Amino acid sequence: MDMLLWVDLTGGRTRKTRIPEEWKSCYLGGRGFTSKVLYDLVDADTDPLSPENILTIATGPLDGTLSPSSGRFTVGCRSPLTGLLGDANSGGHFGPELRFAGYDAVIIRGRAKGPTYVFIDDDHVELRDASHLWGRGVFDTIRLLEETHGKDIKVIAIGQAGENLVPYANIMAAGHNAAGRTGVGAVMGSKNLKAIAVRGSGDIPVADDERFLAKVRECHRKLMADPTYQDFSEYGTLILVDIAQASGGLSTRNGQLGLFEQYEKISSHIYQDTYKLASKACFSCILHCKNYARVTSPPYECENMGPEYETMVTLGSRVGVGSLAAILKANQLANDYGLDTISAGTSIAFLMECSQRGLIDEKYEWGDAEFVLDCLHKIAYRDGIGEFLARGVRAMSAEIPGSEGFALHVKGLELPAFDVRTGKGFALGEAVASRGGDHLRALPNFELLSKTREEGIRWFGTPDCVNPYTESGKVGMVIWHENYGAVCDSAEICKYCTFATYAIMPQDVADLMTFAVGRKYSEADLLAAGERIVNIERMFNLRCGMTPRDDTLPRRFLQEGLPEGPAKGVTVDLAKMLPEYYSGRGWTKDGVPTREKLEELGIEAKGVA
Amino acid sequence: MHADMAASASVDVLTQGNDRDIRTFNPEKCSGCRNCELACSIAHFGAFNPRRARIQVLRQGCREEIRVCNHCEDHPCIAACKRGALAWDDGEVFVDDAACNLCGDCIAACPSGGIRIFDETLLICDLCHGDPMCVKFCTTGALTLKAR
Numbered sequence: 219m220d221m222l223l224w225v226d227l228t229g230g231r232t233r234k235t236r237i238p239e240e241w242k243s244c245y246l247g248g249r250g251f252t253s254k255v256l257y258d259l260v261d262a263d264t265d266p267l268s269p270e271n272i273l274t275i276a277t278g279p280l281d282g283t284l285s286p287s288s289g290r291f292t293v294g295c296r297s298p299l300t301g302l303l304g305d306a307n308s309g310g311h312f313g314p315e316l317r318f319a320g321y322d323a324v325i326i327r328g329r330a331k332g333p334t335y336v337f338i339d340d341d342h343v344e345l346r347d348a349s350h351l352w353g354r355g356v357f358d359t360i361r362l363l364e365e366t367h368g369k370d371i372k373v374i375a376i377g378q379a380g381e382n383l384v385p386y387a388n389i390m391a392a393g394h395n396a397a398g399r400t401g402v403g404a405v406m407g408s409k410n411l412k413a414i415a416v417r418g419s420g421d422i423p424v425a426d427d428e429r430f431l432a433k434v435r436e437c438h439r440k441l442m443a444d445p446t447y448q449d450f451s452e453y454g455t456l457i458l459v460d461i462a463q464a465s466g467g468l469s470t471r472n473g474q475l476g477l478f479e480q481y482e483k484i485s486s487h488i489y490q491d492t493y494k495l496a497s498k499a500c501f502s503c504i505l506h507c508k509n510y511a512r513v514t515s516p517p518y519e520c521e522n523m524g525p526e527y528e529t530m531v532t533l534g535s536r537v538g539v540g541s542l543a544a545i546l547k548a549n550q551l552a553n554d555y556g557l558d559t560i561s562a563g564t565s566i567a568f569l570m571e572c573s574q575r576g577l578i579d580e581k582y583e584w585g586d587a588e589f590v591l592d593c594l595h596k597i598a599y600r601d602g603i604g605e606f607l608a609r610g611v612r613a614m615s616a617e618i619p620g621s622e623g624f625a626l627h628v629k630g631l632e633l634p635a636f637d638v639r640t641g642k643g644f645a646l647g648e649a650v651a652s653r654g655g656d657h658l659r660a661l662p663n664f665e666l667l668s669k670t671r672e673e674g675i676r677w678f679g680t681p682d683c684v685n686p687y688t689e690s691g692k693v694g695m696v697i698w699h700e701n702y703g704a705v706c707d708s709a710e711i712c713k714y715c716t717f718a719t720y721a722i723m724p725q726d727v728a729d730l731m732t733f734a735v736g737r738k739y740s741e742a743d744l745l746a747a748g749e750r751i752v753n754i755e756r757m758f759n760l761r762c763g764m765t766p767r768d769d770t771l772p773r774r775f776l777q778e779g780l781p782e783g784p785a786k787g788v789t790v791d792l793a794k795m796l797p798e799y800y801s802g803r804g805w806t807k808d809g810v811p812t813r814e815k816l817e818e819l820g821i822e823a824k825g826v827a
Numbered sequence: 828m829h830a831d832m833a834a835s836a837s838v839d840v841l842t843q844g845n846d847r848d849i850r851t852f853n854p855e856k857c858s859g860c861r862n863c864e865l866a867c868s869i870a871h872f873g874a875f876n877p878r879r880a881r882i883q884v885l886r887q888g889c890r891e892e893i894r895v896c897n898h899c900e901d902h903p904c905i906a907a908c909k910r911g912a913l914a915w916d917d918g919e920v921f922v923d924d925a926a927c928n929l930c931g932d933c934i935a936a937c938p939s940g941g942i943r944i945f946d947e948t949l950l951i952c953d954l955c956h957g958d959p960m961c962v963k964f965c966t967t968g969a970l971t972l973k974a975r
């Protein structure tokens with residue numbers, strides 16, 4: 219434990235150092251570490267796909283313990299898709315295994331001469347030839363590594379998409395848990411690094427067993443008593459498909475509509491009754507939101523962990539596909555190629571809308587599942603139309619005049635499934651998120667869960683925060699979620715414990731960390747760390763050339779009301795929230811952290827123009 | 828959302844055991860979270876380490892299987908040990924670590940694959956002397972205690 223593994227792929231060397239104390243007290247772990255590394259070591263001139271870019275994989279201080287849903291890890295690097303801060307977070311079993319092997323984080327630099335994988339067997343670390351794995355999909359790669367090293371290893375790997383430097387390629391854990399945003403897989407591919415395989419057999423002791431276990435049980439009880447727990451543990455994130463349709467925000471045909479006419483065919487209940495075989499969990503998780511599914515009918519036969527809500531929408535309603543079997547197949551292919559389903563689906567949807575509007579000559583039809591499947595293949599290999607799609611929505615749109623308004627991205631990152639016209643807190647969160655068009659930085663589900671006005675006042679001092687359709691009362695709620703979200707991503711605890719159910723609160727995480735690590739963390743310490751992380755990420759992005767003008771949303775969400783449903787006619791007025799957000803953050807009116815704010819947080823300003 | 832769910836959510840799923848109970852496993856309910864392994868290792872070794880757990884959860888496709896001592900009626904492991912390192916008492920296998928030379932004869936004799944060696948220690952479930960930690964921390968109901 220407590221070790222940092224440095225891998226220099228250019229020189230073929232590895233070394234180990236202790237994690238600096240400052241990192242642990244001020245940045246906690248996980249995303250805090252990956253963002254700290256970027257801030258300290260990556261400058262404005264670093265080309266994301268060059269050997270100089272740094273890829274960090276970091277676990278959290280609770281990884282490997284019984285702490286609820288705390289087995290996640292974060293991968294960070296400069297993003298080839300946005301040019302800004304990139305990171306992606308994944309569940310599964312890899313994070314704990316890395317920690318059982320003794321490492322809290324791995325920092326990878328340089329570029330190997332040929333295809334390489336890293337094999338970590340406790341103390342023993344080896345760079346090995348991956349020629350036999352190059353060109354293979356994720357599933358095959360994992361299978362072959364298990365044949366070589368035994369079934370008890372845990373693997374993260376890229377597929378063909380990462381090898382071919384698709385700027386929205388994933389790093390996949392166990393074949394179905396995706397570190398899936400901002401193109402971390404392409405950075406791994408650019409380093410000729412195919413996979414990391416780990417076996418860890420060491421112990422993770424905690425400072426105070428008894429109180430730690432009592433706290434875990436208390437958290438379990440709270441989770442199971444939360445109103446959202448039942449649905450979530452039964453249907454997983456797919457319950458959100460139903461909620462989105464009911465609120466008029468099920469992103470359909472690239473967000474032209476918020477009601478999907480084939481919704482009945484992709485609802486969570488249909489899925490449950492047709493293809494789903496079992497609910498599964500990540501390491502140490504009692505929510506078990508993952509679903510395992512099997513399709514036996516041709517041509518979509520497949521079997522594995524099924525899609526999440528994001529994939530169900532972005533490769534379903536957003537491209538007009540209402541065939542569950544086809545979506546399951548698409549999910550499986552994307553996982554095997556190692557592709558971000560949000561970015562891939564949204565790029566395909568963008569192309570379809572360009573065709574619908576006659577902005578391009580080619581004809582592509584909404585709902586053409588065969589075409590979608592073919593596109594995934596071609597994107598991964600950058601073949602034919604895939605070469606164009608693989609650039610992502612922002613770059614595609616730059617070549618098609620008149621398409622900017624419906625290019626669904628922020629800062630170059632394709633927007634997730636949720637239609638921000640049906641949740642103004644989400645709208646603000648996605649406009650300012652440090653990794654671009656992303657809902658998980660803020661994830662202010664509080665506004666969607668039918669909380670009462672009294673609850674709104676009690677939690678965030680305003681009854682308006684529980685009404686998703688208004689701009690007022692959202693800023694304080696979003697800032698709290700962003701700060702605490704950064705804590706969750708750094709402690710590597712799943713946000714479904716904290717912002718889907720609102721069961722595990724900052725004091726709980728502080729207790730878990732205190733009893734685990736033996737260093738006293740207060741609720742205030744954690745939230746300050748969260749704020750610090752949000753601020754260094756902002757500073758890193760400013761260094762990379764981001765301007766506050768980039769804190770915006772596609773014109774579709776700002777000016778086009780949805781034509782029907784509960785959110786009919788609603789648009790987002792960011793101007794009502796952004797100034798208050800900047801001042802609430804202690805930033806200038808141009809969205810730049812002030813010197814006082816940086817001093818208060820102990821951040822040394824550097825490398826910013 | 829569903830406020831009425833709060834009331835129906837089963838909060839107290841954590842069961843107390845005693846030495847006349849037996850543990851059952853329902854693979855339909857197991858999510859593969861590995862909490863049982865973690866609970867077992869912290870209880871016996873004061874650290875989290877699934878490889879030290881006396882219960883092992885193995886995923887086969889979408890189903891989990893467990894490997895753990897079932898405290899079976901015949902307990903052939905006892906007779907298989909030529910060194911007298913294993914003893915049966917009140918539904919539980921006792922290991923005399925000093926007498927055990929890790930030969931593995933008991934492993935071969937166990938019909939449920941419930942015995943393992945890790946870090947030069949023979950690992951057999953002792954039912955936590957009546958209060959099984961694995962059951963306590965299994966929130967899905969896959970592991971339960973039933974009267975023998």
Ligand code: SF4
Nearest residue numbers: 287500503505507712
């Ligand atoms: S809630 Fe889902 S994603 Fe989160 S840890 Fe559990 S299984 Fe994994």
Ligand code: SF4
Nearest residue numbers: 867952954955959961
């Ligand atoms: S009953 Fe106790 S010893 Fe046996 S497997 Fe469960 S936790 Fe381990």
Ligand code: SF4
Nearest residue numbers: 857858860861863965
């Ligand atoms: S704790 Fe229960 S659900 Fe989790 S792996 Fe063990 S038996 Fe399965």
